[in-house]
Amino acid sequence: MMHSTVVDKQTISSIYQPIIATTHKGIQGHAMLIGGSYGKMGSICLSSKAAIKFGCGLVTAFIPKCGYDIVQIAVPEVMVLTDDQDSCISKIHFDIVPDAIGIGPGLGQDIATQQGLYKFLKYNSIPLIIDADALNILALHSDWLSLLPPKTIITPHLKELERLIGKWNSEAELFEKTIAFSKKHQLIVVMKGAPTYIVYGELVYQNTTGNAALATAGSGDVLTGVITSLLAQSYEPINAALLGVYLHGLTADIAFPETGYQSFIASDIISYLGKAYLSLSQ
Ligand SMILES: NC(=O)C1=CN([C@@H]2O[C@H](COP(=O)(O)OP(=O)(O)OC[C@H]3O[C@@H](n4cnc5c(N)ncnc54)[C@H](O)[C@@H]3O)[C@@H](O)[C@H]2O)[C@@H](O)CC1
Numbered sequence: 001m002m003h004s005t006v007v008d009k010q011t012i013s014s015i016y017q018p019i020i021a022t023t024h025k026g027i028q029g030h031a032m033l034i035g036g037s038y039g040k041m042g043s044i045c046l047s048s049k050a051a052i053k054f055g056c057g058l059v060t061a062f063i064p065k066c067g068y069d070i071v072q073i074a075v076p077e078v079m080v081l082t083d084d085q086d087s088c089i090s091k092i093h094f095d096i097v098p099d100a101i102g103i104g105p106g107l108g109q110d111i112a113t114q115q116g117l118y119k120f121l122k123y124n125s126i127p128l129i130i131d132a133d134a135l136n137i138l139a140l141h142s143d144w145l146s147l148l149p150p151k152t153i154i155t156p157h158l159k160e161l162e163r164l165i166g167k168w169n170s171e172a173e174l175f176e177k178t179i180a181f182s183k184k185h186q187l188i189v190v191m192k193g194a195p196t197y198i199v200y201g202e203l204v205y206q207n208t209t210g211n212a213a214l215a216t217a218g219s220g221d222v223l224t225g226v227i228t229s230l231l232a233q234s235y236e237p238i239n240a241a242l243l244g245v246y247l248h249g250l251t252a253d254i255a256f257p258e259t260g261y262q263s264f265i266a267s268d269i270i271s272y273l274g275k276a277y278l279s280l281s282q
Pocket residue numbers: 039040041042043044104105106107108132133157158159160192193217218219220221
């Protein structure tokens with residue numbers, strides 16, 4: 001039987017750092033979200049809105065040109081940089097220095113995007129969260145995993161995880177393979193599901209929040225924004241993953257009496273983030 005540490009309110013209270021009264025946006029952390037493609041700009045709107053709603057001072061979205069108006073109108077608090085290409089990302093170049101980068105939501109897997117991701121990973125040393133199509137691209141080119149900085153956080157759902165580690169025949173084998181993968185590449189693996197587990201080498205944490213209301217498009221995209229925001233706010237990567245997953249799930253638990261399971265959508269996670277934060281001090 002695999003041993004896991006339960007992540008409950010007590011654990012989270014020891015991780016959570018309240019905001020200091022004299023802070024300002026220049027020291028609250030700058031998160032960058034990279035992703036989006038034609039037809040999937042909603043994902044990056046959700047990620048970047050979640051990042052700003054989760055407390056970092058500045059958020060920049062790096063997207064293909066076709067998403068410029070969409071993101072600027074949907075989330076005016078977020079700054080936007082665009083790729084040279086119109087419908088997908090091809091060259092990830094920027095001259096700002098964010099504190100954390102989340103990459104993958106809605107990114108697509110175009111050949112130009114794959115090449116752009118490779119060049120980005122080769123030169124990047126900023127703390128990273130990798131999700132969705134960026135994970136799918138890494139599954140196609142597993143040798144690129146060596147380019148990830150230690151303690152990079154990856155957030156696969158089980159299908160994405162299978163693409164990375166191969167199939168498993170039992171839950172025990174799933175954890176065995178995920179632990180080995182985490183150790184080999186020095187990654188923090190957020191195994192998204194019901195419940196979500198966070199694996200960091202031999203350490204396995206089991207989240208205790210969340211419910212079936214989260215089984216809705218874009219809820220993982222929001223989680224990427226949440227964890228990127230916490231990483232930009234200087235949380236240790238493992239703490240950013242634990243706190244982010246906990247509060248993300250807690251939104252669905254708090255919302256449940258008002259929304260039920262079916263009418264809860266990814267934007268509601270963002271709407272309830274404030275109540276989730278406040279519940280930590282109650
Ligand atoms: N509004 C938007 O723009 C949205 C964009 N999205 C983007 O769309 C792209 C494709 O993502 P998808 O995740 O849909 O595609 P994937 O092909 O990666 O995953 C879908 C497959 O995985 C399976 N799956 C999902 N969760 C699972 C779980 N917990 N256990 C077992 N199997 C599971 C599904 O049954 C399906 O077969 C990503 O770039 C994503 O960020 C999605 O997040 C949806 C919303």
